[in-house]
Amino acid sequence: MTKTLLRALAGETLPTPPVWMMRQAGRYLPEYRATRAKAGDFLSLCYTPDLAAEVTLQPIRRYGFDASILFADILLIPQALGADLWFVTGEGPRLSTITSAGDMAHFKGKDDIHETLAPIYETIRILTRELPAETTLIGFAGAPWTVATYMIAGRGTSDQAPAHALREGDPETFDALIDLITGATIEYLSQQVQAGAEVIKLFDSWAGSLKGDAFERYSLQPIKRIVTALKSRHPGLPVIVFPREAGDSYPGFAKAVGADCLALDTSVDATWAAETLQPETCVQGNLDPKLLVTGGQPLIDEAQRITRAFRGGPHVFNLGHGITPDADPENVHVMLDAIRSA
Ligand code: CP3
Numbered sequence: 001m002t003k004t005l006l007r008a009l010a011g012e013t014l015p016t017p018p019v020w021m022m023r024q025a026g027r028y029l030p031e032y033r034a035t036r037a038k039a040g041d042f043l044s045l046c047y048t049p050d051l052a053a054e055v056t057l058q059p060i061r062r063y064g065f066d067a068s069i070l071f072a073d074i075l076l077i078p079q080a081l082g083a084d085l086w087f088v089t090g091e092g093p094r095l096s097t098i099t100s101a102g103d104m105a106h107f108k109g110k111d112d113i114h115e116t117l118a119p120i121y122e123t124i125r126i127l128t129r130e131l132p133a134e135t136t137l138i139g140f141a142g143a144p145w146t147v148a149t150y151m152i153a154g155r156g157t158s159d160q161a162p163a164h165a166l167r168e169g170d171p172e173t174f175d176a177l178i179d180l181i182t183g184a185t186i187e188y189l190s191q192q193v194q195a196g197a198e199v200i201k202l203f204d205s206w207a208g209s210l211k212g213d214a215f216e217r218y219s220l221q222p223i224k225r226i227v228t229a230l231k232s233r234h235p236g237l238p239v240i241v242f243p244r245e246a247g248d249s250y251p252g253f254a255k256a257v258g259a260d261c262l263a264l265d266t267s268v269d270a271t272w273a274a275e276t277l278q279p280e281t282c283v284q285g286n287l288d289p290k291l292l293v294t295g296g297q298p299l300i301d302e303a304q305r306i307t308r309a310f311r312g313g314p315h316v317f318n319l320g321h322g323i324t325p326d327a328d329p330e331n332v333h334v335m336l337d338a339i340r341s342a
Contacts, residue, residue, distance in 0.1 A: 005067045005136040008282055008314045009199065009238040009260045016340055017307060017315040018066035020138075021332070023322030024059040025071050028292075028329060031058045042087045046072050049122040056127055060135055063332055067136040067199070067316075068127065070192070072120050074142030074203055077184050078151045080113035082106055097154035098166065101173045110183030117188060121195040128196035138240075139197025141189055143204035144181040144222040151177065160209045167214070182222045186229045193234045200230060201240040201263070208245025215249055224257040231258060240284060244321070254281035266320030270309035282314035289319045292327040292335065299331060300338040307342035 004018035026032055035055050039045035046052055056071040075093050079085040084096040098104060114121075127137055141147075145163075153162040167174045189200050207219040220243075227239050242263035243253055250273075254262040264273055264285030277283055287306055291299040307317060317339055323332075 003066070003134055003136045003198075005138075005199065005316060006238065008316050009240070011260075011282060011314050013311075013313050014315075017310065017317040018136075019317040019336065019339060020065040020067035020069065021059070021323050022069075022289075022319050024063075024065060024069065025055045026323060027325035028323055028327040029058055029062070030329075031055075031062075042073075043085070046076060047119045049119050049126055052119075052123040053126040053130065056123070057130060060131065062329070063336060064132075065135070067138050068131055069138045069140060069201070070120070070124060070127070070197065072123070072140070074140070074147055075150055076117060076120065077113065077141065077147060077181065077188055080108070080116035080188075081180065081184060082108050083151055092156050093150060095150055095154045097162070098152045098173070098177065099162075100170065101176070104173070104177060104180070107180065110180060110187055113184050113188060114191060117191070121191050124192055124195035124197055136198050137196060138199045138201055139189060139192035140201040140203060141185045141226075143202045143207070143219065143226075143241075143243075144178045144185065145210060145218045146204050146206045147181050147185075148174070148177050148218075149206050151181075160206050163206075164209070167218070178218060178222055182225055186226055189226065189230055190233055193230070193237060199238045199240065201242065202226065202259075204241070204243045204246075207243035207249075208247065215246070219243055219246070220249075220253065220256055223259075227258045240316075242284075251276055252280070261314075261316060263318065264320060268320070270306045274309045274312065278310060278313040278315070282316065283310060284316040284318045286318065286320035287335065289321055289323050289327065292319075292323055292331045295328055295331040295334060299334055303335050303338035304342040307339050311342075 008018050032055050035051055036045050039048055039051045052071045056068055060068050075085055086094050149160045149163040152166050204219050210219050238260040240261040240263055241259040244265045261282040261284050266288045
C-alpha cells in the first residue's frame with residue numbers, strides 16, 4: 001500500500017502527514033469560479049460529471065494534495081429523497097421545510113435515490129481514471145443529524161432550533177426522518193464505494209448542538225449504523241468521522257462508531273488531542289482556516305505546531321473546517337511548505 005492517506009488511516013505513523021483540505025475545491029480558486037460559471041450554478045456543477053470531476057481535480061493539479069474529495073454536497077440526499085433544494089448566491093442553501101409527518105409523506109424510500117444521484121457516481125468513475133496514482137479519492141455524506149437540521153429548518157441555522165423543536169415536540173416524526181436519512185446514506189455511500197471511492201468521510205457539522213443522551217442517540221448511533229453497514233458490505237473500507245464541536249464527546253467517539261479516523265475542529269487543542277485522542281485513533285486536523293486568509297508567520301507557526309504535536313502517531317493534516325472564499329491561494333503553498341519542513 002503506497003498511498004499515504006491510506007497508510008495513515010491504517011494506523012501508520014509517517015514522517016510527514018498526508019495533507020488535504022476541507023472544501024479544497026471552492027470559490028477561493030479562480031479556476032473553480034470559472035468552471036462554476038460554465039455550469040451556470042452550484043447544483044448544475046454537482047450534477048454535471050465532467051465539470052464536477054474537473055473542479056475536484058483543480059486543487060490536486062495546483063497543490064498535489066494526497067487526497068481528493070469528491071465534488072458534491074451533503075444536501076443532495078434530501079433532494080434525492082424529494083425535498084426541494086436551491087442555493088441563494090451569497091447566502092447558502094434553501095430547502096422545503098419539515099414541521100410534521102405530512103411534510104415527509106411524498107418522500108421516496110431509501111432505495112429510490114439513485115436515479116437522481118447517478119451523476120455523482122459517474123463523477124467518481126471519471127475521477128478513478130483521471131486522478132494521479134498516489135492520490136486517494138474520498139467520498140462523503142452528511143451525518144443524519146446534520147442533514148436533518150437543514151431538512152427541518154429549510155436552511156442553515158446558527159442554533160439548529162427548528163430541528164431541536166421537532167426532536168422534542170414530535171419525536172416520532174423526527175425518528176422517522178433520521179431513520180430515512182440513515183438508510184439512504186448507507187445506500188448512497190455504498191454506491192460511491194462501488195464506483196471507486198476509497199475512503200468515506202461523514203460530516204456531522206452540527207454535532208456540537210446535541211448534548212448527553214441526545215448526542216448519543218442522534219449523532220453517535222446513526223453514524224455507527226452507517227459505518228457498521230458500510231464496513232460489512234465493503235470490508236476494509238476506511239472511514240473518517242467529523243463530529244464537529246463535540247467537545248468532551250470526542251474521546252472514545254471513533255472507537256464507539258467503528259471509524260478509522262477522527263477529524264478535529266478548530267476548538268480542539270492539538271497537544272491535548274495528541275495525548276488523549278491519538279492513542280485510540282488516527283486524527284485529522286486541525287488548522288484554523290482563518291490563517292489561510294491572514295497568512296504570514298502565524299500560519300507557518302501554527303501549521304508546524306500542529307504537525308509536530310501529532311508527529312508521534314497517525315495524523316492526516318487538514319483544516320478544522322472548510323477553507324473560505326476569501327483565502328489566498330498562495331497561502332496554501334505556504335502551509336504545505338511549513339508542514340513539510342516542520
Ligand atoms: O472540496 C470539497 O470539500 C468538496 C465538496 C463539498 C462541498 N460541500 C461543496 C460546496 C463538501 C464535502 C461539502 C460538505 C458540506 N456541505 C457540509 C459539511 C461540511 C461543513 O462545511 O460543515 C455542509 C454543512 C454543506 C452544506 C452547504 N453547502 C452549505 C451550508 C453551503 C453554503 C455555504 C457556502 O460555503 O457557500 C454549501 C455550498 C457549497 N458546497 C459550496 C461548495 C464548494 C459553495 C457553493 C458555491 O460555489 O457557491
